[in-house]
């Protein structure tokens with residue numbers, strides 16, 4: 001068959017049992033040629049140039065795979081330790097949160113713990129970035145995260161659908177999450193006037209938005225998702241909702257009642273979840289919506305080669321520049337471009353490959369969108385407002 | 397202890413376990429989606445919800461190439477019978493590798509393994525293990541154990557093959573005045589010979605234990621192709637229940653010898669199990685000779701549940717192929733004896749690396765540790 005994989009890489013010829021020689025099962029990539037329409041931002045490249053770009057990026061990936069080892073393992077274990085330390089100290093402080101300082105400390109620590117858990121640990125473990133360690137405690141098939149949507153459901157819509165079809169309108173539902181109009185290819189409807197309102201409501205409730213989104217109700221209505229599959233997902237979600245609710249909104253406040261801090265502890269866990277939601281929403285929106293990121297039509301992916309797939313990931317994603325702390329708190333999704341090129345490389349390696357990816361973009365005349373957090377958040381909100389109104393808006 | 401006391405203590409242990417489980421369940425309400433063990437692991441590394449672990453308590457250098465590693469296992473371990481082995485997981489450059497090691501400590505005592513450096517994993521264990529390190533574990537298993545009823549015994553061992561037998565000797569000789577044990581042990585030089593001092597002391601102290609060393613450096617390889625040397629080392633060997641452990645060729649010769657001595661009770665044509673008995677001889681193999689490098693083609697191996705596929709050659713066990721791709725593969729002895737690695741085949745065929753036989757039907761359970769791809773293969777994992 002003349003197809004190789006979309007996401008997890010290395011060419012089909014790579015010999016078997018070398019670590020990382022695996023790939024997800026074949027998707028829709030052609031071995032040579034070009035898509036029916038090459039995206040405008042890459043229209044100046046020849047098939048040969050795109051193939052060469054693909055080989056250069058493959059080489060970067062192979063180089064990191066060869067280096068990956070004890071240092072990386074120590075990194076993720078350190079993150080997990082820090083996260084668990086934050087989690088228990090945060091919760092412990094909330095148990096005595098009648099005291100104002102304890103409330104502020106507890107809420108802050110718990111928010112940090114939840115953010116770290118979802119972003120640098122959860123998202124990346126669930127991508128299989130740490131599967132090579134063969135540690136069942138840190139593995140994409142065993143991890144469950146502190147987020148209402150069950151890991152397995154999210155892995156399907158995120159790893160499989162979003163990462164494969166990045167920014168292809170009509171295929172990648174992450175373009176607006178079936179809720180917002182985030183691209184002018186999406187026809188305007190009067191309800192889109194409420195775009196900014198919906199987005200403002202979505203931010204603090206982000207985990208619920210994602211949970212509903214992962215049920216794929218649209219697919220069910222269109223008949224592409226079976227009733228059994230939906231019921232199975234609903235059951236898994238129901239169970240997860242119960243345990244998550246019990247922990248944050250019943251058990252923690254109940255224990256805190258022993259010190260008369262029940263109500264305060266409840267406010268603390270509500271605040272921590274909301275803070276995490278607002279942060280995750282902001283970071284995720286910075287990934288593909290800021291000015292400069294492109295969306296694609298289905299024609300642009302038909303006949304796509306590995307090189308073209310790489311190109312689409314680069315021009316469809318945007319980075320966030322900032323401090324090391326900021327990168328960690330975003331789960332290194334601040335290196336969204338690198339993450340989309342190499343979704344299963346350890347997140348701790350993205351900073352190292354970023355300058356080389358940027359250099360490749362420059363050399364091939366492709367844009368590499370990046371900017372500080374405030375600017376990128378502002379830019380994606382601007383899009384939310386602009387597309388609330390009908391008509392074409394000029395995006396580069 | 398009377399029966400009644402025994403029963404009482406068992407019951408209180410059970411009660412304690414039930415209480416612990418209830419406590420853990422209560423705690424998990426606060427720790428979900430983590431397990432309480434995940435939090436306890438911050439303070440003590442033996443805790444894990446998924447993976448049995450042990451903490452190394454002591455490391456004793458035995459010879460230039462070997463060391464004994466004592467460890468304190470976490471909950472989920474059970475005490476071993478003399479002669480059993482356990483699966484030990486070690487991290488090499490951040491990647492977990494599993495190997496089997498016989499428990500050399502006597503039954504009833506804290507577990508220990510005695511490892512000889514012959515490769516990557518054993519080398520790491522012998523050279524770098526320190527007290528406080530964490531070992532990943534699976535509970536003891538294996539049928540290479542002492543007979544149920546007292547019998548005169550003969551142990552024939554070579555090199556690191558002495559480890560399971562050492563556990564048997566330590567268990568039996570000091571505790572049972574009625575024991576009657578002869579050990580014939582082959583090593584390269586006296587310096588390479590594991591447990592030499594302790595064995596000499598036991599032989600001095602207990603008249604019912606006799607020890608015969610064979611040093612290949614001076615005497616050449618012990619010849620088990622004829623009965624001459626054995627007759628000399630242990631004249632009544634045919635009357636004894638025998639245990640043998642050592643390199644493959646050593647065990648092949650022993651097996652053939654005992655068979656020829658017409659002590660075999662195996663039905664004609666029936667296969668001798670790898671860790672099985674041949675009449676009065678029981679053997680334990682540490683490795684299995686594979687029929688490699690004969691130019692077999694491999695194929696694409698698809699792990700269906702994990703949604704991964706890998707190009708594999710015809711010589712690499714599917715267990716290694718999967719592990720290298722980051723799949724969590726079930727495994728045990730890694731040499732075809734324990735069946736812990738059984739995995740349903742969805743499609744395709746595999747080659748048995750021991751016999752070369754190509755087989756496989758959809759739904760069949762295959763031993764991934766001794767099977768390689770023979771063309772495209774789909775596994776359920």
Ligand SMILES: Cc1cc2nc3c(=O)[nH]c(=O)nc-3n(C[C@H](O)[C@H](O)[C@H](O)COP(=O)(O)OP(=O)(O)OC[C@H]3O[C@@H](n4cnc5c(N)ncnc54)[C@H](O)[C@@H]3O)c2cc1C
Pocket residue numbers: 481495496497498499510511512513514515516517518519555556559560681682683729730731
């Ligand atoms: C049931 C069972 C019990 C075992 N008990 C012990 C034990 O008590 N002590 C112990 O040291 N090992 C024991 N082994 C062997 C052990 O599991 C490993 O195979 C061994 O340590 C080599 O692993 P490695 O990764 O270091 O070498 P690898 O890199 O896997 O292999 C290196 C080379 O050494 C060869 N080799 C493997 N085992 C031996 C050996 N025992 N002697 C000489 N060459 C060998 C291999 O065939 C290979 O060619 C046991 C094996 C089994 C199946």
Ligand code: FES
Pocket residue numbers: 727728729730731732733734735736737738763764765766
């Ligand atoms: S691992 Fe023991 S039979 Fe395969």
Ligand SMILES: [Zn+2]
Pocket residue numbers: 123127158163339343
């Ligand atoms: Zn992702």
